[in-house]
Each structure stands twice: as C-alpha cells, then as structure tokens.
Amino acid sequence: MAIALGHPENGYYRKADPLGAAGDFITSPEISQIFGEIIGLWAAVTWQQAGAPSLVRLVELGPGRGTLMADALRAANNVPGFAQALAVHLVETSPVLRDRQRQALAKTQVEWHESLSDIPAGPAIIIANEFFDALPTNQYVRTPEGWRERRIEIDDDADCLAFIATDDAPPPGTIPSELAKAPVGSMFEHSPNRQAECTELGHRLAAEGIAALIIDYGHALPGIGETLQAVRRHQPHDVLSNAGEVDLTTHVDFSAVADAARGAGARSWPPLSQGSFLTALGAEQRTESLASAAAPDQAANLRTGLKRLIAADGMGTLFKVMALTGADAPPPAGFETTGMILSE
Ligand code: SAH
DSSP: OHHHHHOTTTOHHHHSOOBSTTSSBOOHHHHOHHHHHHHHHHHHHHHHHTTOOSOEEEEEESOTTSHHHHHHHHHHTTSTTHHHHEEEEEEOOOHHHHHHHHHHTTTSOEEEESSGGGSOSSOEEEEEESOGGGSOOEEEEEETTEEEEEEEEEETTTTEEEEEEOSOOOOTTOSOGGGTTOOTTOEEEEOHHHHHHHHHHHHHHHHHOEEEEEEEEEESSOOOSOOOEEEETTEEEOTTSSTTTSEEEOOEEHHHHHHHHHHTTOEEEEEEEHHHHHHHTTHHHHHHHHHHTSOHHHHHHHHHHHHHHHOTTTTTTTEEEEEEEOTTOOOOTTOSTTOSOTTO
C-alpha cells in the first residue's frame, strides 16, 4: 500500500487526480456542497466553544480537490470573527492535487505541508475525510500456532504480486485481547501509520487544544475480517493487480484511532454515523433552504446528494464521524448525547 499509493514517481496519489465521475471514486464533498458547509459550521462552533482564540489553525489532512475546505470556509465566513482568526494549513503529498487545491482556494491564503508534524504550534481544528483509509495497513492471520503476519511478495515465476504467509508474530499489543483466541483463519488488520498519525494528533490536541474530526468508512469496535479493497473507475478491482493505477484502502478501526489519541492525552468521543452527524448539525434544513431558492434541477441535485450522504443504503451508516479534543473540552457539536469516553 505504501509503495502503490505513495511512491514518489509511480504512486497512485502522486500521478493523477483520482476523484470524480471521470476518475476512480467519489467522496462526500464532491457529492454535495452541504458536506463541507456543515463541517465549516462545526469548526466555527468548536472555535466559539473553546473561547474564540484569536488564532486557530484550520488543518485538513488529504484535502483532495480542496472542495471540502472551500465549502467550509464559505459557510464559516458568516460566523463573526472566525475568518479573521483562521490560518489554513493543508497536508498533501500529491503535487497534482496540490494544484487542484490551489485553484479551489485561490482567494485564501494557504500553507501546504508534507505531514502533520510540520504544522506550526497553536490551537488547531483538524479535519480528515477519507484520509485515514489510505494509510498502509498490516494484515495478521490466526493460525493454529497463533497470529502471524501476511505479506505481499513478487512471485518471479508468475511475474505478479502474491500474498505469502510468514512465521512472524505481531508486535506485542497489536491484537486486541478479545481477539487473541479468534477462530483459525480469522484476519485482523492493523495500521501502524494510522496509529502513529493519531498519536501525534492526540499529543497536539492535549498540548494545544482544540479538536479533530475524522470521517471515514469503518467500524466502531475492533473486528476481524479483511477490508483491503481496490477500486478503479468506480468498480471493485483485484488488490494485487495494476499497483499504482488503482486506489487501495482499508476500513478504519475507530476504536484503534480512539486508543491512540487517548494514549497521547487527548479525549475521544464515540463515533457517530455520518447520517446522524449531518442530521444533528442541520444538513436537512440547510439543503431545503438552498433548494427552495434554486432552479428545479439544482434543487433535485441538492436533495439527491444529501440523501446519498445520510441514507443507510448510501454513505450514512458505513461512514463514521469521530471527534477528538483536548482532555478537558466539552462535547463538540453533534456529540452531546453520546458524551462519554469510548473505553468506559
Ligand atoms: N479528503 C478528500 C480526498 C480523499 S482521497 C475528499 O474527501 O475528497 C485521499 C487524500 O489523501 C488525497 O488528497 C491524497 O493525495 C491524500 N493522501 C494520501 N496519502 C497521504 C499521505 N500519506 N500524506 C498526505 N496526504 C495523503
């Protein structure tokens, strides 16, 4: 995954813009402007809750075409004082997508970074939509002897990539204790890169405040099962073929995200479904108010887009939204009714 997605010349994310109808996949901000607008308002409310500091860094990890950030800033500009307090930072490794972001955010002063650790200190609101699913993942298979790592090798005879079983046990602490005795043949996925990124997020929030919002497909509790998938031209694809030409992802284990952030001193709020989060923040009312002023075909697009984002048979249930905050922060907007720490 690391090489196929991130190789400096041949990596999938370095070469081309993969998003949109003509690309390989489509994401929530590309489906409806409501998505970014609601996140922009969430960011503004979170800033107010934190006492409206005079400088807040609005950070996005993996901003794609910059659509979410552009929609968020447009909506948040209506909140007095927020725009003046903002410094916008984008973490993006793809030169092609940095160009797209530059176009989408032409009117905004933006700084780009290679990684979260490069962002200057200070209170920050950090947004990541479909970023964590792209970080490389390890796979472990339960054998009669215990958990063992599965890897990918080059099969020289067949001239292709192949999965291989190894005798390597996972580092201590990798497999959650409740899965230690899972049936032989079970698979567990674990992403050290994701854990490292969430630990860093946690340290930053614990030391400097304010909040992170992580949106992705995944599960709230640790689970067994293989979720590594490849997508090309909006269709499932073999995960070992056409490396560098296809998108590769795994589902995000939100309990692991929460553990890493909490271990670093931050607070995690139990994940909501994307449908619940958007509904709680008024996505339906916002859509209706835009639709009532729009031409009939635009109004229909707005309503269809929202439905896809919140419906259980669309992206409303599989996609989860998790908030992380500093240790003493109040529940962020949308997370009030489930305000407890996940492990408790
Ligand atoms: N958030 C956007 C795009 C999601 S695609 C949207 O919702 O439309 C994943 C994004 O993460 C792309 O911008 C990709 O270039 C970026 N990305 C993937 N791996 C990365 C890494 N290791 N560091 C920084 N950005 C990365």
